[in-house]
Amino acid sequence: MEAILKVIGPPFLVMNGFVLFILLLISLLRRFIAAYGESTLTINGEKKLVVRGGQTLAQALFAEKIYIPSACGGRGTCGFCKVRITVGAGEALPIEEMLLNYSDVAAGYRLSCQTKVRNDLSLEVPEELLAIREYKGVVEDTKELTRDIKRLSIDIREPKDVFAFRSGQYVLIQVGPTETRAYSVSSSVRLKDEIQVEVKLIPNGLGSSYLHRLGEGDEVTFFGPYGQFFLQDTHHKIICVAGGVGLAPMKPIIEDALFRYPNRDVELYYGCNDLADLYDHETFIALNEKAERFSYYPALSELPAEPPRGYPIEEGFVHLAIERNLTRGEDSEAYLCGPPLMIDAVIKVLMAKGVPEIRILYDKF
Numbered sequence: 001m002e003a004i005l006k007v008i009g010p011p012f013l014v015m016n017g018f019v020l021f022i023l024l025l026i027s028l029l030r031r032f033i034a035a036y037g038e039s040t041l042t043i044n045g046e047k048k049l050v051v052r053g054g055q056t057l058a059q060a061l062f063a064e065k066i067y068i069p070s071a072c073g074g075r076g077t078c079g080f081c082k083v084r085i086t087v088g089a090g091e092a093l094p095i096e097e098m099l100l101n102y103s104d105v106a107a108g109y110r111l112s113c114q115t116k117v118r119n120d121l122s123l124e125v126p127e128e129l130l131a132i133r134e135y136k137g138v139v140e141d142t143k144e145l146t147r148d149i150k151r152l153s154i155d156i157r158e159p160k161d162v163f164a165f166r167s168g169q170y171v172l173i174q175v176g177p178t179e180t181r182a183y184s185v186s187s188s189v190r191l192k193d194e195i196q197v198e199v200k201l202i203p204n205g206l207g208s209s210y211l212h213r214l215g216e217g218d219e220v221t222f223f224g225p226y227g228q229f230f231l232q233d234t235h236h237k238i239i240c241v242a243g244g245v246g247l248a249p250m251k252p253i254i255e256d257a258l259f260r261y262p263n264r265d266v267e268l269y270y271g272c273n274d275l276a277d278l279y280d281h282e283t284f285i286a287l288n289e290k291a292e293r294f295s296y297y298p299a300l301s302e303l304p305a306e307p308p309r310g311y312p313i314e315e316g317f318v319h320l321a322i323e324r325n326l327t328r329g330e331d332s333e334a335y336l337c338g339p340p341l342m343i344d345a346v347i348k349v350l351m352a353k354g355v356p357e358i359r360i361l362y363d364k365f
């Protein structure tokens, strides 16, 4: 045997090595082609898009003008970008399993910002997402509302007079070459050629710092409208609860509610840390006086030693103001917007007051 190996050994080993090398090359090429070749995306069983492989599904859809929502800039932390892949979904990544529940994953839901396009995919994309458009506008005006919240008024230039949203919804504003951030629209649903957003500056925050730097005449690109958080067409009393810049979507909701529903009462509970954070206070005091169906309850967790005279300001967290003042909970529906801890505390109080959980809508940020 040894003698035979001695005779055929070197050419045999060379041959084996060569075969192995070819196999490795084919496998590498396969991976390369699979990653960077073209793939077909079939949307809702009809529309077929041929896209470049290797990019994320969110990027591929974005390039085809299908604007999937995102609240984390594609970092895989918000879960907003989930889409249902009916054919071709690979294994979910651990990062996806943290945000999607077991039945979502089993049904083919994946985070489009984490899913690489490597093969043909069939997707289900809700019609309302297919209707989302890109808008280009120009900053018309800016206003410092508090030490860290700025309002931007954006004149929509392209396409003109078509932007429509439901009160409470948000838009995604482009804040970098491939980065977007979510901002609630704070202006009236009746405005078609302008939107306002209110942005709290987050130290070292990419999007908020970018938007705070913008001034009159600067261009803005945004996408929208997005979100299931909007005024529902029911007969229930409306409870709005805002923390800090969470006041932004409450303004169109309150305006829309008072305009459209002559028989629905509206209450606003607005919580801030201290007096310097409270904005649009005078506007709501005036509305409270003017509109019989509207009641306003501001609350400060740090009330100054000498509180301002005139309109009463509650002391303590906003959920305590609700505990003290809300009546007819079982008759109400609630819209909550603010930091996660505030939302969790408010939900508990609202449910204890009889507001059914299904009628509590919120956006946490």
Ligand SMILES: Cc1cc2nc3c(=O)[nH]c(=O)nc-3n(C[C@H](O)[C@H](O)[C@H](O)COP(=O)(O)OP(=O)(O)OC[C@H]3O[C@@H](n4cnc5c(N)ncnc54)[C@H](O)[C@@H]3O)c2cc1C
Residues within 6 Å of the ligand: 071, 170, 181, 182, 183, 184, 185, 197, 198, 199, 200, 201, 202, 203, 204, 205, 206, 207, 208, 209, 227, 245, 248, 249, 363, 364, 365
């Ligand atoms: C549906 C929706 C609507 C929103 N509407 C508004 C709005 O109307 N106005 C508004 O100002 N924001 C709103 N946000 C939040 C907004 O989208 C951004 O997340 C926020 O502006 C921070 O983005 P950034 O790019 O400045 O910070 P990033 O660069 O994303 O983050 C920088 C760092 O700050 C941390 N960070 C992020 N947010 C906060 C925070 N609130 N407090 C403390 N640390 C934070 C991050 O974890 C990170 O470490 C909304 C979010 C959602 C999901």
Ligand code: FES
Residues within 6 Å of the ligand: 069, 070, 071, 072, 073, 074, 075, 076, 077, 078, 079, 080, 081, 082, 111, 112, 113, 114
């Ligand atoms: S964009 Fe936030 S998880 Fe995908």
